[in-house]
Amino acid sequence: MxxxxxxxxxxxxxxxxxxxxxxxxxxxxxxxxxxxxxxxxxxxxxxxxxxxxxxxxxxxxxxxxxxxxxxxxxxxxxxxxxxxxxxxxxxxxxxxxxxxxxxxxxxxxxxxxxxxxxxxxxxxxxxxxxxxxxxxxxxxxxxxxxxxxxxxxxxxxxxxxxxxxxxxxxxxxxxxxxxxxxxxxxxxVLNPEARNSIIRRFITLQKETGDVIEKITADMRIELEAVGIVADVYGRAKRPYSIWRKMQEKDQGFSRLSDIYGFRIITKTEADCYRVLGAVHQRWRAVPGRFKDYISQPKSNGYRSIHTTVSGRDGKRVEVQIRTREMHEVAETGVAAHWSYKNGERVENRFAVDPVRWISSLTERLDDESDHDEFLEAVKLEMYQDQVFCFTPKGDVIKLPRGATPIDFAYAIHTRIGAACVGAKVDGLRVPLWTRLKNGQSVEVITAEGQTPQATWIDIAVTGRAKTAIRRALREEDRERFIKLGAELARVAFENVGKKATEKALRTAAKTLAVESVDELLARLGSAELTAREVVRAIYPELAEKGGEEIETNRAVVGLGPDQSFRRASCCQPVPGERIIGITYRGQGVVVHAIDCEALADFEEQPERWVDLTWQDGKHSAKNTVTFDLTISNDAGVLGRICTLIGEQNANISDLNFLDRKPDFYRLMVDVDLRDVEHLHRVQTALEAENNVSSISRRRDPSLATTN
CATH class of the missing domain: 1.10.3210.10 (Hypothetical protein af1432)
Structure with a gap:
């Protein structure tokens, strides 16, 4: 003791x-x-x-x-x-x-x-x-x-x-x-499993990358010494709860979270803070939209610091905070700085703001207020600065993360209200559903019978609750289509390793993957929540890892005559794994269309030209070009991020054309070379999950079909 x-x-x-x-x-x-x-x-x-x-x-x-x-x-x-x-x-x-x-x-x-x-x-x-x-x-x-x-x-x-x-x-x-x-x-105490999971991820990450903190700290010290700046550099991994909260707010997994490491550079003078910023940005690439100057614009509690996020060693994003020693003491101890001593003397810190003023003003303003609920609401509006508190028409308080929209508000009330939302009024005025809500606003959700969640809501919502409910509703709406597609993907994947996707095999896979039924397994497979390789691996792990020989491009289709050649239709761009049909052309061989291609309507009166085709079972080469119609934010680095996402899925961009350039958005066509429909869904899902992608669709243009 x-x-x-x-x-x-x-x-x-x-x-x-x-x-x-x-x-x-x-x-x-x-x-x-x-x-x-x-x-x-x-x-x-x-x-x-x-x-x-x-x-x-x-x-x-x-x-x-x-x-x-x-x-x-x-x-x-x-x-x-x-x-x-x-x-x-x-x-x-x-x-x-x-x-x-x-x-x-x-x-x-x-x-x-x-x-x-x-x-x-x-x-x-x-x-x-x-x-x-x-x-x-x-x-x-x-x-x-x-x-x-x-x-x-x-x-x-x-x-x-x-x-x-x-x-x-x-x-x-x-x-x-x-x-x-x-x-x-x-x-x-409240969520030990989530906390332990994040700690395990950290341990794995450290094994893979080594001591990133020590390496980056050493890099920063070298850069500062090179320009003659005397400063202390500290690095640390953020606490598990801080990481978990960011994962929830951004609806991202641990692997996609950028700033899990934080670094502080403590200088002697305010001028040195800006010199350090210049040195850091000159050495590492700054992440757009992640710079804040709280020295020139301090927070209400006296907090002063420069915040920036950069792509550090090996491209890892790290947050850097730059401030003087006095600023650091206020940032660390806050109100305690008012009573702290050094060498027997009370310390006067010119940056400290006495929070007593905040508390006194709050209690004086509400001292005569008889409504205790209003006092509680006002206190929370002041205290929870990283959250937004809005009101229903009846006066109930809805707590949301900063940046939340009326969609999040509607789902916070009830999933049924969120699903039926068609509009919203904020403080009595009709606003778009993507409006960012502010503290103290009154929000009225407008609903309509028969309304269902829209796919675009995923990008509008910021809360995990809203995003999960929207995805679930969209999945149910497309369930039958996904089940059929999943069954076809499973058939191809199992045959690729010499097995059959029987009911018993799929039931076993569902049990291994903790999925409640075969239909749910197929639906998740069709919606790209699971990959065909994961399903096969659940039963035949040793076979799933065998890639096999790639099928030659000229042998990719089954059902052609001995002397017939084929090419993929430009109008629908079918890929292996999709149902296909062939149309013969004199002197041009067979043009392969997706079975649902609108251009096939032009050949309904010519049944003699139709050829029943299927894709060859096995591993196809990534030479099947598909064109995506993308609308992306007009911000620095977004296009590079899109290209990186596609590359991370082992896909190649063969062409890129801008169709429209606006101050806030770009619309462009991107040609991507893919292996099969599973590869297609992986790329499309990765792009849909990117915050800076406003919309994405696969181009299908009947006007590009050959007609003679």
């Missing part, structure tokens, strides 16, 4: 003028009052107040705050009284201890109306002396660090309360390090 000597040594290191006798007396009094009391873990109870005090001492807090931390449970849990604490340690400390006691007695996770009233009490207590909340936050942090000794239901309650109230409050007070740790500790 930490002793009084340990505490005094830590405090004297940053405040040589500390009142050592006061600290020792408080330590002895607290230890005496808690004698015979034990925590759930079996440890003496006084280990908890000591740990809370050490957390605050690490933040270089003043003596009064440290003594309050040592005694913060004495009035509530021991025979000590307010009068006795005041007699021994003075009025200031007694009032602080009493304030922490009152905060502890507020039940923040009670019923909604009671919760609103208790939020008011919480903020009123904070407004009197913010050090009360600093002790309470440190108290909650230590409790979360030792939460495993609590009952499971108590762990869940405390974790949810921490995630909803204390972590955002720590962030709003500028104590970002505490917010991140509180969120991650709560995440460990």
């Amino acid at each position: 930490t002793t009084a000597d340990d505490l005094v040594s830590l405090v004297r290191a940053y405040n040589p003028r500390t009142n050592e006798k006061l600290l020792r007396d408080a330590f002895a009094f607290g230890e005496e009052m808690h004698t015979g009391q034990f925590r759930h873990s079996g440890e003496p109870y006084f280990t908890h107040p000591v740990a809370v005090t050490m957390i605050l001492a690490d933040q270089q807090m003043d003596d009064a705050t440290l003594v309050t931390a040592l005694l913060h449970d004495t009035i509530e849990d021991t025979k000590a009284s307010f009068a006795e604490v005041e007699r021994r340690f003075g009025r200031e400390i007694a009032e602080l201890v009493d304030g922490v006691t009152k905060l502890t007695n507020i039940q923040l996770t009670s019923a909604h109306s009671k919760q609103a009233e208790n939020f008011r009490k919480l903020f009123m207590a904070m407004s009197r002396d913010l050090r009360v909340m600093l002790v309470k936050l440190a108290d909650r942090l230590h409790n979360m660090r030792t939460i495993k000794s609590m009952r499971p239901e108590k762990q869940a309650q405390k974790a949810r309360e921490t995630m909803d109230i204390f972590a955002p409050l720590a962030g709003r007070m500028g104590m970002q390090w505490m917010r991140e740790e509180l969120e991650d500790l709560a995440f460990r």
